Amino acid sequence: MAGSTDVEAVTLEGVRLAVGGRLLLELERWALPASGRVLVSGPSGSGKTSFLQMLAGLLRPASGRVLVGGQDINELPEARRDVFRGRTIGFVFQTLHLVRALNVLDNLRLAAFLVGNKVADRRLLELLERVGLADRADARTYELSQGEAQRIAIARALVNTPRVVLADEPTSALDDERADTIRRLLVGSAAESGAALVVATHDSRLVPHFEERLVLGGHG
Amino acid sequence: MSLIRLSLAYLRLRLATTLLSIALLALGVCTIVVLLLLGHQLRNRIEGEIRGIDLVVGAKGSPLQLLLAAVFQVDVPSGNVPLAEVEKIRRHPLVARSFPIAMGDSALGFRLIGTEPELLADRGGTIAQGRLWEAPMEAVLGSEVARATGLALGQTFVGSHGLTGGLLHDDHPYTVVGIAGRTGTALDRLILTAVESVWEVHDRPDAAAGGDPRHRAGAEAHADEDRQITALLVRYKSPLAAVQLPRFVNAQPSLQAAVPAFEAARLLAVVGVGLDALRLFGALLMGAAALSVLVALTHALTDRRADLALMRVLGATRGLLVRSLVLEALLLTCVGLVVGMVMGHGLVELVGRLVPEADAVGLTGRVLARGELWLIPAALALGLLATALPAVRAYRSDLVGTLSRG
Numbered sequence: 368m369a370g371s372t373d374v375e376a377v378t379l380e381g382v383r384l385a386v387g388g389r390l391l392l393e394l395e396r397w398a399l400p401a402s403g404r405v406l407v408s409g410p411s412g413s414g415k416t417s418f419l420q421m422l423a424g425l426l427r428p429a430s431g432r433v434l435v436g437g438q439d440i441n442e443l444p445e446a447r448r449d450v451f452r453g454r455t456i457g458f459v460f461q462t463l464h465l466v467r468a469l470n471v472l473d474n475l476r477l478a479a480f481l482v483g484n485k486v487a488d489r490r491l492l493e494l495l496e497r498v499g500l501a502d503r504a505d506a507r508t509y510e511l512s513q514g515e516a517q518r519i520a521i522a523r524a525l526v527n528t529p530r531v532v533l534a535d536e537p538t539s540a541l542d543d544e545r546a547d548t549i550r551r552l553l554v555g556s557a558a559e560s561g562a563a564l565v566v567a568t569h570d571s572r573l574v575p576h577f578e579e580r581l582v583l584g585g586h587g
Numbered sequence: 588m589s590l591i592r593l594s595l596a597y598l599r600l601r602l603a604t605t606l607l608s609i610a611l612l613a614l615g616v617c618t619i620v621v622l623l624l625l626g627h628q629l630r631n632r633i634e635g636e637i638r639g640i641d642l643v644v645g646a647k648g649s650p651l652q653l654l655l656a657a658v659f660q661v662d663v664p665s666g667n668v669p670l671a672e673v674e675k676i677r678r679h680p681l682v683a684r685s686f687p688i689a690m691g692d693s694a695l696g697f698r699l700i701g702t703e704p705e706l707l708a709d710r711g712g713t714i715a716q717g718r719l720w721e722a723p724m725e726a727v728l729g730s731e732v733a734r735a736t737g738l739a740l741g742q743t744f745v746g747s748h749g750l751t752g753g754l755l756h757d758d759h760p761y762t763v764v765g766i767a768g769r770t771g772t773a774l775d776r777l778i779l780t781a782v783e784s785v786w787e788v789h790d791r792p793d794a795a796a797g798g799d800p801r802h803r804a805g806a807e808a809h810a811d812e813d814r815q816i817t818a819l820l821v822r823y824k825s826p827l828a829a830v831q832l833p834r835f836v837n838a839q840p841s842l843q844a845a846v847p848a849f850e851a852a853r854l855l856a857v858v859g860v861g862l863d864a865l866r867l868f869g870a871l872l873m874g875a876a877a878l879s880v881l882v883a884l885t886h887a888l889t890d891r892r893a894d895l896a897l898m899r900v901l902g903a904t905r906g907l908l909v910r911s912l913v914l915e916a917l918l919l920t921c922v923g924l925v926v927g928m929v930m931g932h933g934l935v936e937l938v939g940r941l942v943p944e945a946d947a948v949g950l951t952g953r954v955l956a957r958g959e960l961w962l963i964p965a966a967l968a969l970g971l972l973a974t975a976l977p978a979v980r981a982y983r984s985d986l987v988g989t990l991s992r993g
Contacts, residue, residue, distance in 0.1 A: 423900065425987055446904040453902015466894050468596040473588060480588035482902035527902075 374437040376401045376531045376563030377422055382431030386417050392583060394431075401530065404554065404564035406577035413584035415567035419533045422565065423456050424448045436530045453482035457524030457562065459553065461536035464516045465508040471495070471519055472504040478526040486526055494522040497559070498552055514545040521552050531563040532556075539570050546572055590907075594915040597887065604883045609923045611879050615872030616927025616962060617934065622869060624935045626862045627956035628949075630855060633659075636772055637847035639709065641829065644668070644676055644836050645818040650845035651853060657688050657818035658847060660698055660773040664690055667815035672839050679835065681828035682821055684709070689785040690817040692746040694761065697732045699746050699778045701785035701816075707767060712774045716740055717765035723783040727765035731775040735943075738763050746788065759788045771949035786814060873969060880919055881973040884912060888977045895981055896989035909978045913971065920970030924963060 377399040384392040391414030399405055407415050420426040421433060424440035432439050435455055443451055465474045472491060479486040495501045498518040508516065517537060524532050534553055538546035550573055557564040566573060574580070598605045636658055645653040648665030655662035670687075677685045686709065689701030704719040707727065717740045720727055728738060738744060743760040747753050761780060769775055823829060829846075836844035888895075895908055936952030939945045 420987055425900070446906065449899065449904045450902050452900070458900050460897075466596075466897065468600040468894075469593075473592075473596070476588035477593065477898070478901050480593075481898055481907065523901075 374401065375399060375434075376403065376436065377565070378432075378434040378437075380432045380434070382421070382433065383429040384414065384417060384421050384426070385429045386414065386426070390429075391417055392421075397581070399531070399563050399565065401563055402558065402561055403579070404557065404566070404577060405579040405581055406573060407565060407567040407581045407583060408569060408574070409583035411569060415569070415583055416535055418581075418583060419535055419565065419567050422531070422533060423452050423458070425452075450482050453478070454484065454527050455530045457527070457529040457532040459517070459520045459524050459532065459534040459537050461539055464520050465511075465523070467508050469508065470504070471500070471506050471508065471511070474508065474519060475523050475526050478523045482527060484527050491522075491526065494525055495519075497556055498522045514541060514548070517541070517545075517549050518552060521549070521556055525556055525560050525562070528560060529562050531565060532560075534564070534566045534568075536568050536570065537566065538573060539568060543572065546570065550576060590911055590914055591918070593911055594918055597891070597911075597915055598918060601883070601887060601890075604886070605919065608876060608879045608883050608919050609926060612873065612876035612920065612923025612966065613927035613930060615869050615874075615876050616924055616966060617930040618869035618872055619866055619962060620928055620931025620956070620959060621934055622862055622865050623956035623959050623962075624931065624952060624954070625950075626859070627954070627958075628951070629858065632772075632949075633851045633855060637851050639822060640820050640847050641823040642821040642832055642836070643818055643845040643847060644673065644821060644842055645845065647841060647843040650843060651850050653818060653843065653845045654847055654850045654854075656690070657820065658773070660700075660777060664817045667691075667817050668819075668841055670814040670816055672842055673816060673819050675839070676819060676821065676832075676836060676842070679832065681824050681832050683824040684822040686820045687782050687816045688818040688820060689782045689815075691785060691789065692748060692756070693751065694744050694746040694778055695732070695736045695738075697729070697735075697776055697778055699726075699761075699780060699785070701780055701782035703782070706820075707774070707779060710770070710772065710774055712770050713768040714765050715768040717763070720764055720779070720781055720784075723781050723787050724759060724761050725764040726761040726778050726780040726784075727767055728763055729767050729775040729777045729779070730769040732778055733766045740764065740766065756788045759784075782816060873966065876923060877969040877973045880916055880970060881976065883919075884916060884974060884977040885980075887915075888912070888980055892984065892989055895984055896986050899984075899986050905982050908981050912978050912981055913974050916970045916974035917967065920966050924966045928959075928962070 375398045379394050379397040381396070382392065382394045383390065407418055409415055417426055421428055422435065424433065424435075424443070427441050433441060438451065440448060440451065465471075466477060469477060472488070472495070475491040475494065476486070492501055492504060495504055498521055500515060500518055500522070503511065503515065503519075508519075511519065532553070537553060538549050541549060553564065553566065554576065566577070637654075640658060643654055643657050645657060645664060646666035646668050652662050652665055656664040673687065676682065686702055686706045690698065692699040707714070707719065714727070715730065717727070728736070732738070736744075740763055743762050745755050745757055745760050747755045761778070761784065767774060767779070821832070823832065833844035833846060836842050898908060899905070932952035934952065935950060939950035939952060
């Protein structure tokens with residue numbers, strides 16, 4: 368399966384994460400196997416988003432190492448870290464969805480272009496097919512409903528066949544039916560792509576669907 | 588997907604602002620292009636008209652007026668000069684070649700000029716039809732005169748007193764014996780004839796009334812002594828003449844020397860002030876356009892903060908985002924530049940074709956004006972300058988802060 372390897376998708380070693388002088392997280396060792404999935408939960412302000420940003424190399428921990436696919440992401444110079452992130456990590460946000468200036472298919476093309484990947488349109492259409500929106504390829508993003516936009520964001524997160532997909536509150540603003548659709552899509556698509564999945568949320572509806580949970584807030 | 592496609596998509600997203608920026612820039616470029624073309628062709632025209640003429644001799648007064656009247660054929664002469672005094676100049680050892688110019692009449696709205704037949708070839712003209720004049724009251728029409736009047740070889744016409752029309756000299760018809768080829772100079776708008784034709788019409792005041800032949804003979808004798816011309820076009824034999832001849836001419840009681848190179852430079856300086864002022868206006872327009880690009884990009888950046896953060900998360904480097912903004916500004920600038928240049932050249936070409944006076948002087952938009960190519964780097968530099976601030980802001984954007992705010 369593309370992106371799957373024996374190497375753990377994410378490994379944290381001796382990590383202490385602090386934001387604004389407040390310690391959010393301290394982990395001796397934590398690993399997420401390839402194709403594994405974890406739910407990161409905790410109350411508002413507990414550092415769930417910061418945790419995802421740390422995994423993506425956007426936030427540097429006070430100490431310790433963050434390895435993605437065996438690569439210490441913080442060892443890389445900024446420009447290479449940016450490209451590495453784009454190639455190895457897929458993102459799904461709650462509100463930060465799509466580029467308004469581009470249509471749906473171009474949003475997917477953009478994800479490949481920004482990291483210098485060449486991805487055939489056929490594969491992009493397959494991804495849209497997988498999230499049930501193949502017929503919306505030419506739609507402008509502002510024509511999409513929030514649920515549709517979220518599904519497109521899931522498809523985009525998988526464009527570069529990432530090792531890990533990070534989702535930040537992907538279902539919080541959705542009703543039960545749509546939340547369930549997005550949850551199934553996220554889990555199913557990540558699994559099909561062989562990507563590990565990290566979902567940060569305070570949405571309790573997702574809890575029963577994740578065997579592994581990482582609860583933040585203990586250091587608050 | 589490509590950077591250009593991304594930049595174009597953003598330009599399309601805010602189409603009204605994009606079009607406004609392009610329009611402003613195009614207007615500035617167009618203004619400058621028009622002025623450069625007019626200035627360039629005006630300078631060429633002036634330099635072309637005076638080429639080969641080192642000195643113009645005429646009646647005392649304004650030397651610039653003398654040049655405009657005798658060479659450019661756009662002003663009235665300040666007076667006539669006695670032929671006897673002019674002959675002294677023609678015989679001067681430092682004069683290589685000279686041509687008399689006798690003015691005073693016009694025909695069918697065009698100036699009648701009495702001169703020597705060799706003048707036509709000397710001023711770059713040719714005979715397209717017929718021949719040069721060989722006797723008084725024979726005339727050669729400039730190409731524009733022939734086109735406008737429809738006169739053909741063998742046809743006759745009469746002159747009228749004054750350069751803008753007046754009393755008709757009905758008894759002294761001219762016969763068209765030749766039509767000159769187009770030169771794009773003042774020659775095209777002149778009717779050339781022998782100096783003697785001008786004298787014949789004016790030296791016998793009773794001729795028009797068909798008076799007593801004895802009286803007429805007396806008048807002729809009197810006229811021979813008082814024969815005058817309007818100006819003399821002089822070419823020097825040696826550079827030394829430039830020092831001595833004007834002084835010699837000005838020492839004559841009724842003569843004045845006008846040095847075309849000097850007077851033309853003075854004329855260009857006067858016209859140039861106006862052109863410079865208009866060019867400054869064009870530059871201001873371009874500056875306003877750059878400001879508009881700056882405002883547009885700054886607004887775009889504020890609107891696009893989330894997009895930029897998203898693209899960084901998706902793997903875009905800071906450099907790539909800056910390049911995308913710069914490309915956007917360059918695309919705007921290039922389109923504005925091309926539209927402005929096309930508009931400028933098109934406008935001048937249109938005026939050249941639609942306005943008869945402009946057509947007569949050969950005004951065209953199908954040439955590149957001197958200095959016009961500098962507009963390209965200047966406009967691009969202005970575009971880049973307008974991007975600098977937004978680009979720095981994009982480069983320094985707080986990614987984590989933006990993501991945290993969602």
